[in-house]
Amino acid sequence: MLMEMGLDREEIAALATIRSELKEIPAQRRYLIPLLQRVQQALSYLPQAAIQLVAQHLHLSPSEVYGVATFYNQFRFTPPGRHPVRVCMGTACHVKGGDIILEHFERKLEIKEGETTPDREFSIERVACVGCCALAPVALMGDALHGHMMTGKVEGLILRVQIEKEKARREMGDRDER
Amino acid sequence: MSASETSPLEAWTALQAEAQQRERQRATGHPIQITVGLASCGIAAGGMETQAAFAEAIATQGLPAELRTVGCCGHCYAEPVVIIDHPQSGFPALFYHEVNPGKVHMLVRNFLLGGDPCLEHVMGAMEANDLLPAVNDFARFGLEKRIVMERCGRIDPASIAAYLADGGYGALASALALSPAEIVARITAAGLRGRGGAGYPTGEKWRLAASQSATERHLICNADEGDPGAYMDRTLIESNPHQLIEGMLIAAYAVGASRAKIYIRAEYPLAVSTLEVALAQARQHGLLGDAILGSHFGIEIEIFQGSGAFVCGEETALIRSMEGFRGTPRHRPPYPSVSGLFDAPTVINNVKTLSIVPPIIAKGADWFRGIGTAESPGTAIFSVVGDVTHPGLVEIPMGVTLRHLIFDVCGGIPDQKHFKAAQIGGPSGGCLNETFLDTPIDFDTLAEAGAMMGSGGLVVMNAESCMVDVARFFLEFTQKESCGKCAFCRIGTHHLLTCLEALTKGKAEAGALELLQTLSEDICNGSLCGLGKTAPNPVLTSLRHFAEDYRAHLEQQRCPGLTCRPLIAHYIDLEKCARGCDACVGVCPVAAVFTTSTRKKGIDIDLCIQCGECIAACPPQYDAVRVVSPPALAPRVERPQTDPPKNAEEG
Numbered sequence: 001m002l003m004e005m006g007l008d009r010e011e012i013a014a015l016a017t018i019r020s021e022l023k024e025i026p027a028q029r030r031y032l033i034p035l036l037q038r039v040q041q042a043l044s045y046l047p048q049a050a051i052q053l054v055a056q057h058l059h060l061s062p063s064e065v066y067g068v069a070t071f072y073n074q075f076r077f078t079p080p081g082r083h084p085v086r087v088c089m090g091t092a093c094h095v096k097g098g099d100i101i102l103e104h105f106e107r108k109l110e111i112k113e114g115e116t117t118p119d120r121e122f123s124i125e126r127v128a129c130v131g132c133c134a135l136a137p138v139a140l141m142g143d144a145l146h147g148h149m150m151t152g153k154v155e156g157l158i159l160r161v162q163i164e165k166e167k168a169r170r171e172m173g174d175r176d177e178r
Numbered sequence: 179m180s181a182s183e184t185s186p187l188e189a190w191t192a193l194q195a196e197a198q199q200r201e202r203q204r205a206t207g208h209p210i211q212i213t214v215g216l217a218s219c220g221i222a223a224g225g226m227e228t229q230a231a232f233a234e235a236i237a238t239q240g241l242p243a244e245l246r247t248v249g250c251c252g253h254c255y256a257e258p259v260v261i262i263d264h265p266q267s268g269f270p271a272l273f274y275h276e277v278n279p280g281k282v283h284m285l286v287r288n289f290l291l292g293g294d295p296c297l298e299h300v301m302g303a304m305e306a307n308d309l310l311p312a313v314n315d316f317a318r319f320g321l322e323k324r325i326v327m328e329r330c331g332r333i334d335p336a337s338i339a340a341y342l343a344d345g346g347y348g349a350l351a352s353a354l355a356l357s358p359a360e361i362v363a364r365i366t367a368a369g370l371r372g373r374g375g376a377g378y379p380t381g382e383k384w385r386l387a388a389s390q391s392a393t394e395r396h397l398i399c400n401a402d403e404g405d406p407g408a409y410m411d412r413t414l415i416e417s418n419p420h421q422l423i424e425g426m427l428i429a430a431y432a433v434g435a436s437r438a439k440i441y442i443r444a445e446y447p448l449a450v451s452t453l454e455v456a457l458a459q460a461r462q463h464g465l466l467g468d469a470i471l472g473s474h475f476g477i478e479i480e481i482f483q484g485s486g487a488f489v490c491g492e493e494t495a496l497i498r499s500m501e502g503f504r505g506t507p508r509h510r511p512p513y514p515s516v517s518g519l520f521d522a523p524t525v526i527n528n529v530k531t532l533s534i535v536p537p538i539i540a541k542g543a544d545w546f547r548g549i550g551t552a553e554s555p556g557t558a559i560f561s562v563v564g565d566v567t568h569p570g571l572v573e574i575p576m577g578v579t580l581r582h583l584i585f586d587v588c589g590g591i592p593d594q595k596h597f598k599a600a601q602i603g604g605p606s607g608g609c610l611n612e613t614f615l616d617t618p619i620d621f622d623t624l625a626e627a628g629a630m631m632g633s634g635g636l637v638v639m640n641a642e643s644c645m646v647d648v649a650r651f652f653l654e655f656t657q658k659e660s661c662g663k664c665a666f667c668r669i670g671t672h673h674l675l676t677c678l679e680a681l682t683k684g685k686a687e688a689g690a691l692e693l694l695q696t697l698s699e700d701i702c703n704g705s706l707c708g709l710g711k712t713a714p715n716p717v718l719t720s721l722r723h724f725a726e727d728y729r730a731h732l733e734q735q736r737c738p739g740l741t742c743r744p745l746i747a748h749y750i751d752l753e754k755c756a757r758g759c760d761a762c763v764g765v766c767p768v769a770a771v772f773t774t775s776t777r778k779k780g781i782d783i784d785l786c787i788q789c790g791e792c793i794a795a796c797p798p799q800y801d802a803v804r805v806v807s808p809p810a811l812a813p814r815v816e817r818p819q820t821d822p823p824k825n826a827e828e829g
Contacts, residue, residue: 028502029501030501030502031502032502033483033485033502034482034483036485037444037483067504068502068503068504071504071505071661072485072486072487072505074444074486075485089406090406091406091564091601091604091635091637091651091652092563092564092569092637094651095564095565095637095639095643095648097789097790100787100789100790103787104789107767107768127445128406128486128488128655129405129408129409130218130222131409131413132218132219132223132254133254133409133569134219134223134254134255134563134569135219135222135223135254136563138222145222147222147223150791150794151765151767151789151791152765
């Protein structure tokens with residue numbers, strides 16, 4: 001379908017699952033945000049096709065749905081990296097230099113906040129507060145939280161991912177040879 | 179069970195007896211009780227690894243110990259926290275702080291197997307005794323007055339039996355024996371004021387909603403905690419969800435609500451799942467659904483996940499977002515108590531407000547009035563963070579002074595530095611200087627000082643912080659979170675932010691301070707909702723109490739707190755730098771540190787990003803890195819041609 005252009009096979013499958021689930025949900029406006037949350041949970045972002053799907057179901061225009069989705073911080077419209085980096089920008093982290101950590105991630109990964117690296121390995125986001133103020137400054141790599149961040153730790157975290165990737169690649173290579 | 183057979187009180191007594199029985203059974207066969215605090219903050223500090231290490235030791239060594247999980251006790255500086263009750267050792271239950279897996283192995287070997295409690299690692303005993311200091315003798319524990327957080331960190335949040343056995347849901351049982359009007363009267367008599375920030379009398383809100391003639395009424399618990407730096411609502415839900423549910427049931431009964439919802443941030447996944455478990459347990463025990471505790475009263479509680487918009491903490495915006503729209507506030511009146519969600523009368527209360535309800539019903543209005551001040555009875559919960567020795571959540575009676583809270587309870591400012599400011603109430607609050615240290619904290623005194631109670635976030639700052647930068651930080655937040663409805667808020671906060679950014683870069687023009695003042699006042703007057711009306715508070719209060727900071731930025735391009743990076747410079751004091759020491763070279767993220775001809779170090783001002791890593795790395799016996807403002811004060815040391823920047827080398 002034209003609507004699903006630009007999506008990979010897994011995403012199309014996830015979208016199909018959601019389409020079948022939609023029958024259970026009444027076409028009432030109050031279900032708009034829960035529906036968008038459901039889509040984002042499955043696809044980790046809201047592609048255009050998903051917005052159209054939700055709009056169709058609730059008898060709204062896609063622009064109306066898009067307008068609501070962009071209002072809230074939770075929703076994103078580009079796919080995140082496999083290792084999303086989230087840097088806390090809460091008050092305590094700010095006082096302890098969270099912006100230096102964010103800048104250093106940006107410098108090392110050569111992308112800006114809100115962007116994803118071309119290989120879709122990393123993305124950087126700022127979050128308002130993760131509620132671990134006593135450990136400030138704080139950053140999350142995937143789901144793992146790292147407290148008392150320093151610029152040196154930033155480099156270590158990125159290096160760890162690259163080492164794991166290299167290891168996986170070699171193992172794959174070994175298997176192929178055999 | 180029909181209503182005629184048993185009263186709610188009898189039904190509850192039976193439930194409690196059964197729960198106590200279950201709790202006793204659980205403890206038998208496990209003389210050693212190990213308790214690990216695993217709320218979000220404990221997990222962040224490594225609590226999961228601690229728990230796994232204990233579980234592994236218990237399994238491999240066959241220890242007669244039970245591993246229990248509790249929520250957060252509010253002592254964030256001490257996470258991960260472990261309490262070990264090992265009666266056979268002769269010691270009372272002991273409180274250990276910062277327990278990593280290494281400490282676990284030591285405790286298992288020495289204490290659980292050997293009987294030696296490793297006293298040097300004990301923070302205190304859980305009860306008074308002759309040998310060890312008890313934790314309650316410490317100011318950080320003993321000076322608190324816990325009503326809402328009383329069970330936090332003490333009971334297992336995933337177990338309704340633990341809450342029931344501890345007397346939980348007893349207040350609901352006695353409330354169901356009263357008429358709704360009697361409950362509203364009791365809450366009014368207690369003088370309870372909403373803990374969401376504005377301090378509106380809760381009893382009045384309930385009375386108004388109950389007096390509306392309507393077929394349907396709603397109760398919403400506002401758990402959309404969006405203030406960066408406050409996390410007590412999350413902690414309460416993660417540590418003791420049943421107290422909130424009990425409070426909601428009492429409130430729903432009092433106002434005659436037929437539907438109840440919890441609006442909670444989707445960014446709090448652990449709190450959401452804890453609540454889901456707790457609601458399912460309550461349903462199983464007949465505490466939710468039809469005929470609660472065998473009475474005629476029945477209600478369901480649903481969870482609605484908010485999608486992260488600060489303005490949705492405002493009640494009319496919250497309602498709008500639950501209806502499936504952009505969360506923009508609307509004009510009040512009509513207040514939600516008259517016409518709220520789907521135009522039905524709606525009571526919206528904060529998590530803390532609803533969690534205080536059960537103790538008030540259980541212990542009476544007079545007891546509650548006896549705590550705190552006459553105008554603001556009860557306690558306040560603060561999340562104290564920043565430059566303070568013992569950060570975390572603190573519950574204290576209303577009316578104590580900031581000095582008591584910061585210096586007596588939380589241990590003062592570390593590293594022998596001086597107090598400069600307290601930012602109270604988050605983005606809607608204000609910055610107070612040391613003249614306010616002896617002001618009693620309650621809703622009204624804070625409003626007079628230009629701050630507000632807000633969410634209860636309290637950031638303590640030492641002399642090395644910059645108030646202009648703090649104001650800029652909060653404005654950046656509110657500017658981003660402005661919903662865009664009112665022009666003053668939408669455009670005004672943008673201009674405020676631009677002006678503050680220019681100040682922190684030393685590029686502000688004459689008249690900037692007057693512009694900040696008038697623009698702030700205009701935004702306060704021209705905005706509809708609480709977000710816009712209070713957004714300029716950080717600017718107004720810091721202008722009022724820290725005018726010298728602003729003037730230094732404006733007139734001398736100098737940052738007195740040495741915080742604003744465009745206005746500072748790092749350099750190395752060649753008198754102090756040690757020949758041949760390379761400590762600062764490796765830590766510099768941008769390779770700005772170079773070796774001078776004397777084999778001492780210098781900093782390339784063009785490359786330096788002012789991150790301060792070299793200060794941390796410089797050995798204390800040399801202490802050679804200096805920071806100055808304005809940057810022109812730093813002596814310029816030329817980089818020798820023989821030591822080019824690293825990138826050039828690679829290229």
